[in-house]
Amino acid sequence: MGIPKLQIALDHNDLEHALSDAVKVGHIVDIIEVGTILCLQEGQKAISCLRSLFPDKLMVADTKCADAGGTVAKNVADAGADFMTVICCATIPTMEAAKKEVKELQVELYGDWTFEQAQQWLDIGVKQAIYHQSRDALLSGETWGEKDLNKVKKLIDMGFNVSVTGGLDVGTLSLFEGIDVYTFITGRGISGAAEPEKAAQAFKDEIQRIWGE
Ligand code: 5RP
DSSP states (O other), X not given: OOOOEEEEEEOOSSHHHHHHHHHHHTTTOSEEEEOHHHHHHHHHHHHHHHHHHOXXXXXXXXXXXXXXXXXXXXXXXXXXXXXXXXETTSOHHHXXXXXXXXXXXXXXXXXXXXXXXXXXXXXXXXXXXXEEOOHHHHHTTOOOOHHHHHHHHHHHHHTOEEEEESSOOGGGGGGXXXXXXXXXXXXXHHHTSSSHHHHHHHHHHHHHHHHOO
């Protein structure tokens, strides 16, 4: 079992605040994500600025793309993104088109999806899935639990690299002990902290404590 990576989701409304947090924690995290909100607000400019600041860091454009996969993927790859996300209800042709343009495509699991669909994603060569508790589900009282862990484990058994996200804090990580999580993705758990650098380091330390032995 590997040591899960840590990814910061920069879900800021503007590039200035995103860059401010990125420079505080970029040296601690493994992956920088241009979050959906930032993609919608600042798009390619945000990706290319972050790529200039962090030339060697893995970078994700969290476009949650549903259509025009090839065009969106080419645009984010040209700006410097390594990975890009598509929403799980996107069609297979959309995923195939996007996959040609980026180093790796990630399928974001929201709402209704099936393991039969997941097998189709594997069949076209998509290796990454992101298991998500949406902000809105969390707001309406959903919590992480056994049902989530079982789905995460099944996706890993099928052969996916599975990232986990949605309202994570340092205390949530131990729920996943013993599971080969690819990446923990956190936004507000770092950006919302009084001291983002300390928060990012606390996530790294807890990952190391649980998976590093
Ligand atoms: C929202 C996202 C977020 O970037 C991701 O879930 C992390 O956010 P947070 O840790 O703040 O819940 O993809 O759609």
